[in-house]
Amino acid sequence: MSTITKVALAGASGNLGPAILEQLLNAGFQVTVLTREGSTHTFPSSVKVAPVDYNSVASLTEALRGQDAVISTLASAAIHVQLGLVEAAGKAGVKRFLPSEFGSNTVNDKCSKLPCFKYKVVVQDALKKEVETSGMSYTLLCNGPFFDWGMMVGFVMNVKGKSIDLYDGGNRMFSTTTLATIGKAVVGILRHPEETKNRAVYVQDTATTLRQLLEKGKKAAGPDGWTENIVSLDEVVAAGWEELKKEVPNPASFALNFVKASIWGEGYGCHFEKLDNELLGIKEMSEEEVQGVVNRYVSSN
The missing domain is CATH 3.40.50.720 (NAD(P)-binding Rossmann-like Domain)
Structure with missing residues (x-):
């Protein structure tokens, strides 16, 4: 070509x-x-x-x-x-x-x-x-998911508000x-x-878990006062399907539920097994660089 x-x-x-x-x-x-x-x-x-x-x-x-x-x-x-x-x-x-x-x-x-x-x-x-x-x-x-954007808007973790949703316990790796x-x-x-x-x-900057990010959040914003919500993805997905059954379903509601499942659910493939980082000239972040992204949003949410 x-x-x-x-x-x-x-x-x-x-x-x-x-x-x-x-x-x-x-x-x-x-x-x-x-x-x-x-x-x-x-x-x-x-x-x-x-x-x-x-x-x-x-x-x-x-x-x-x-x-x-x-x-x-x-x-x-x-x-x-x-x-x-x-x-x-x-x-x-x-x-x-x-x-x-x-x-x-x-x-x-x-x-x-x-x-x-x-x-x-x-x-x-x-x-x-x-x-x-x-x-x-x-x-x-x-x-x-967009790592920095997801931190900024609280989709991945709300550092400033010291809260995080730990889907199915938060131990699944995701890119x-x-x-x-x-x-x-x-x-x-x-x-x-x-x-x-x-x-x-x-491609990925990093592969991590929500619990690993939570530990970085505690380093950034302090360990006390955190709200850790254990959320069942089966219930999240079920709620998405229930919304779809409505005569006029709210896309913002059901779509977000399914997107969460696609990232943090079992078997959806969001922990990439084979990367193209090297081909594309992308170097993965160090643990310190990942921490730096988390630190950035202590006062920015």
Whole structure:
């Protein structure tokens, strides 16, 4: 595959998009950011901005002409929009597509069956069809939960509030990665197109357990006054299915339950057995560096 130099980024203003944009620019890629028509978001002067109608394949195709790769970091609520983006990328002659994965191991059979990942799997199937029809290739990047973001918002652990949910006791290992490292992994994928072609790629800053993070939280914020909630993931998943039975289920409620299961549940594959860190130039964090991330959020939650 020829060198990738021109990259289109969809979802550049979300939680992950800015970190990927920064790393792409640092690495010297020519970046075009796709924005919804009427968007008021601003980007660095070196970035080309292309307003698009995400509901129009024609609009997306025109914006993607001449691009070597497309990276989608569209939010979960807009995952289905990627189907038009995939079709447009194929029509425009794009070489590589990275869909909005960036999380749990949706290639894992048990994980892929969770309803919160329905559209991710649909997009994966669409990409596989494009391999056959247009010759476009794809890469799925699996990195576990966002480590720094998860600490910042209290999803992984609330250091400032001294509380943590220990799912099934909190002793299962899981892979986790910071936003900046995910951006660096994307750069690594684009620089190694053949080695990362048409497969899932796995990266992590560290593999840890919730109990190990709790000990680091106590070092950072002090050992006293912690609330340690032992939570049954069977009950979390059951509550998710109950929410889905409602006439108008709340996606924010049921999706979060299933995502938690995909990270901390047994058999969902979020402790990555084989990593692509070395290929992508990603060095795992030392224990001191992991502690440093925890320390950062003692007063930032």
